[in-house]
Amino acid sequence: MKKxxxxxxxxxxxxxxxxxxxxSDDDAPMIVNEEEVITTVTVSLTSATNGNxxxxxxxxxxxxxxxxxxxxxxxxxxxxVYTGSVVFLNETETPAENITTEVEEEDDEHQVxxxxxxxxxxxxxxxxxxxxxxxxxxxxxxTTGAASTGTYxxxxxxxxxxxxxGLTDAGGETDVSxxxxxxxx
Numbered sequence: 001m002k003k004x005x006x007x008x009x010x011x012x013x014x015x016x017x018x019x020x021x022x023x024s025d026d027d028a029p030m031i032v033n034e035e036e037v038i039t040t041v042t043v044s045l046t047s048a049t050n051g052n053x054x055x056x057x058x059x060x061x062x063x064x065x066x067x068x069x070x071x072x073x074x075x076x077x078x079x080x081v082y083t084g085s086v087v088f089l090n091e092t093e094t095p096a097e098n099i100t101t102e103v104e105e106e107d108d109e110h111q112v113x114x115x116x117x118x119x120x121x122x123x124x125x126x127x128x129x130x131x132x133x134x135x136x137x138x139x140x141x142x143t144t145g146a147a148s149t150g151t152y153x154x155x156x157x158x159x160x161x162x163x164x165x166g167l168t169d170a171g172g173e174t175d176v177s178x179x180x181x182x183x184x185x
Contacts, residue, residue: 036099037062038176040089041154045142050077055152057178060091068178075183076122082142084124086112086154088176103156104138110175112137113155113167120150121184134162144184153179 039062043055053076059068076082088099103110107130114124114137126141160172 036097036102036175037090037092038088038099038156039091040087040096041156041176041178042087042089043084043152043154043180044087045076045082045084047077047080047082050080053082055154055178055180055182057180058091070178070180072180072182075185076142076144078121078144078147078184080144082144084140084142086138086140088156100138104136107136108132108134108162109159111135111157111160111162111164111170111172112140113153113157113170114140114142115153115155115167116150117153118150119148120152120182121145121148122150122152122182130162132162147185149181149183151179152182153177 039058039060041055041057045053045055051074054071054073056071056073057068058071059066086100088103090097090099103112110130111134112127116122116124121144123143123145124140125143127135127137128139130136155167155177156175157167157170157172158175160170162170164170
């Protein structure tokens with residue numbers, strides 16, 4: 001009888017140690033969404049009556065020693081409505097990778113913000129929305145007011161708080177930001 005008690009006790013100990021030593025190591029791995037390289041930001045503004053304006057920021061060496069190169073194709077007309085779109089590219093690859101596609105596929109994790117500073121009389125609204133009805137901002141409407149000059153900043157945020165009232169309370173991380181000197185005449 002003593003032998004059976006020891007055998008049952010040994011079996012119980014082995015079974016318990018199997019259950020406690022086997023952990024759930026086969027949990028689904030955490031998906032890492034690597035930050036994309038964005039070298040180029042292009043804002044295209046189109047007016048049916050006053051032509052097109054393109055704003056481009058290109059920084060091919062990223063955080064390297066070279067400063068970004070900014071190009072503004074012309075001035076905005078005063079008191080005009082422009083339809084707008086923004087494209088984000090990785091031009092370190094050939095052909096250039098269109099990051100805008102990923103931003104739009106992961107629309108609930110991104111938002112584009114537009115900020116006018118320095119007296120620039122420009123408002124941006126009419127944004128396209130993500131799948132949850134919150135602002136995405138890859139297409140938009142720009143309305144100019146009186147003649148003015150200032151900076152127009154485009155910022156792409158990853159994992160912002162949505163909805164938000166703007167860049168100041170959006171949180172998240174900045175994927176790219178580009179500030180253009182713009183003139184309304």
